[in-house]
Amino acid sequence: MRLKPLLPALAVLASTVLALPAIAADTSGTGEPAFRALYKELVETNTAPGEGSCTLAAQRMQARLKAAGYTDADIHLFIPDSAPKDGGIVAVLRGTGSKKKAILLLAHIDVVAAKRSDWTRDPFTLIEEGGYFYGRGTSDDKAQAAIWTDLLIRLKQEGYRPKRDIKMALTCGEETEGVFNGAHWLSTEHKDWIDADFALNEGANGQLDETGRKIALNIEAAEKVYQDFKLETTNPGGHSSRPVPENAIYQMSTALPKIGALEFPVMLNDATRAYFTRMAPIVGGESGAAMLAIVKNPMDSAANAILSKNPQWHSMLRTTCVATLIEGGHALNALPQHVSANVNCRIFPGVSVDDVQAALVRAVADPAVKVSVVEPRSLATPAPALGPDILGPIEKVSAELWPGVPVVPTMTTGATDGIYTSAAGIPTYGVEGLFVDPDEGHIHGLNERVGVQSLMDARRFMYRLVKLYAAQ
Template sequence: MGLKSVLLAVTSALALGFLTFSGTARAADDGEPAFRALFKELVETNTAPGVGSCTLAAQRMETRLKAAGFTDADLHLFIPESAPNDGGLVATLKGTGSKKKPILLLAHIDVVAARREDWTRDPFTLFEEDGQFYGRGVADDKGQAAIFTDLLIRYKREGYKPKRDIKLALTCGEETEGVFNGAKWLSETHKDWIDAAFALNEGSYGVDDASGKHVSFDVEAAEKVYQDFTLQTTNPGGHSSRPRPDNAIYDMADALKAISAYEFPVKLNDATREYFTRMAPIAGGADGTAMRDIVANPQDAAADAQLSKDPAWHSMLRTTCVATLIEGGHAVNALPQSVKADVNCRIFPGTSVAEVQQALATAINNPKVALSLNGAPSPATPAPALGRDILGPIETAVAEVYPGVPVLPTMEVGASDGIYTTAAGIPTYGLYGFFEGPDEGNIHGLNEHVGVQSLMEGRRFFHKLVKLYADQ
């Protein structure tokens, strides 16, 4: 290799973070400088809807994987014709031929919009201050996307040969409704690229208290299904000086009050049953007693009432539906002719959208109120089984990286792209691997942040965990 070629190679390596600035071919200890460079590039690639490009972020991660030795045969860069900025990437680290199906690492690279004038710092520049990383997506979900991408690069450079294939999918569209969703598209169109025994995805954080002490390491072992419904009432209307008993606003008000008063029945699955069992001694007192009682008897009304004082626990125990938008009327001096409202439901895993719609219709009990789906029905995704083959390696890795911290399986009351992979037959579990305090890193809000040490510990955690799974 000539001098010019050597200089070009060194320059390229420096740009990708593979060499230190001294020019030596070492990456300090476990390659943290290279990880920091990758993380910085990913955060500083704007992937917000409408103004950013997931495709560019995916292409940049593809470049890094190729520099580490991944071939074209190992990589699938996909760019939808209908949404050229919403591309994604699938990468595979080949195993040694185990008959066990691969492991899938799933992370979304799109982020919620962020306006520079609202933030203390530029949201699309990575800042490190007072032990925190700041930037849009550092916690949701580019921290994990960077860890997963770096993990494959690190394994490749270590010469690690897993027994089973390890797959990575970086996708767009998780944060925005009604756009091209890469995880959904892959699950429905190219499942062969991502097919796996199970997937690890975003979901639950480790929980820190206000002092920064680790309280629990939460693992999302189930998640609710998101579904919107539209309620509509109509009326001939008329002059407001001549009111009449049938009024579109009153009909809607009655319907929404009926939904507010309706409680879906308590249900438990592997995730919530294990959560309340393990949380009971931590919570103690009346809450701890109620947790033990609800596990023993899901129909225990007293236990339900005690736990439902906490909105998070109330949501973990059942399907919930709540009014979120309303519009109606056309003039201040006219009887309303039409009123429309949105009811947002978070459906307990395994419950069909049709069941929920019927329950709402029964609660409303008024033929004047039209109830319809807002958008396509979400899949009635069942809760994945939570066996020792999944939970055991997590407990082992936590004991090594976070000794003494209890592992709590839980159910995500929101929703993620895991609904698509689970519906496609790839059981999906959510864990970030790092910890957040009571403000949860201010995800989706101003000045989103994640602890520097916490992110590095999460990187160490996944390096251990994925090897445990890959060598099963």
């Protein structure tokens, strides 16, 4: 893809540098006032699809990095020709020449749309109230984007020289289908900018109970692959006054319950084995015992039945497929000529799209129902290995900050931009250090929020963690 010349962007950048907000004096020595100012600027830069601009947010982060001493050689600001509002930024703090490849810090800066009339507060004004920050993107994912940018600035100001390069990529397009996705573009067109030994990304939070007690720090070590399939039935049609047995609606209505009854086999990987093993003593009781049993024997039907009562655990144990949309017919007084349905599958890492399609065809068992693949969203990549070189530093820093809180690897049943970097050969892990309430901070919903102390603790966690990795 050809990128737009950056002269207009640099003009905006120059004005942005001059407009950087004043920063309160820091008497703590932690840089928290500067971080709060950066976070506020990022949250208050509207990056929702259509009305907002990721490019402006990237330019503002570039201005801060350059003010801290990063040069043009350290920064790639990219603005797609086809989507001038969907730009992003890659920056690097260069190491001293370790043979180990870089660490990549990945975050998306686009957010889900938010209507002011629906919110209690202005979604694009950062508001601190009752121990929380409110605003669209306060958690997903501008918390991490702000922490990464602040981290690079702090390390530069400290004169810190890591053994290995530390790279950062802030991208657009994660929240919206069918738009320019910066992580995908970088992974396929400019992998050299982001190439790394591994990447840290969003994907898993720490869990709080209803009283605010920390239950576990989750680490995303795998994620499912999103894939849609289209089911279609066609028929010659005719006048509704002369019905015939072959009816496209009836054929589809027979096929869909078979999809609903389709149960894929139990599968485990490093992430889910660790999850069920470490969650068993936390959950306890019958479910805890079932977790240990399924790890010991994935074919244990009794354990499977117990765990599958929980929709999250059921989904973590297998590929799942579900009908999500249906449309058909063309007139009230005519026999239907065409009916289609969308079946959304979340595929267990390492399982091929072709195998899932074949399973759907076998389940339907009707040649009159065509099953096709909707444009693939991502490659079916295996889960990255979760060795002590990755998990050890996380456990060390977590024990220092939150003694007694278990670190629990997990597999997200959704998807992040990690699907693209992992497919490009950069193992990607969801590590945030951000503890959230049981309501998950209303992510994607109204009045999104994050705990102020939780955000500051996550900043401390990431600062220590990245330094440990950088010193390897």
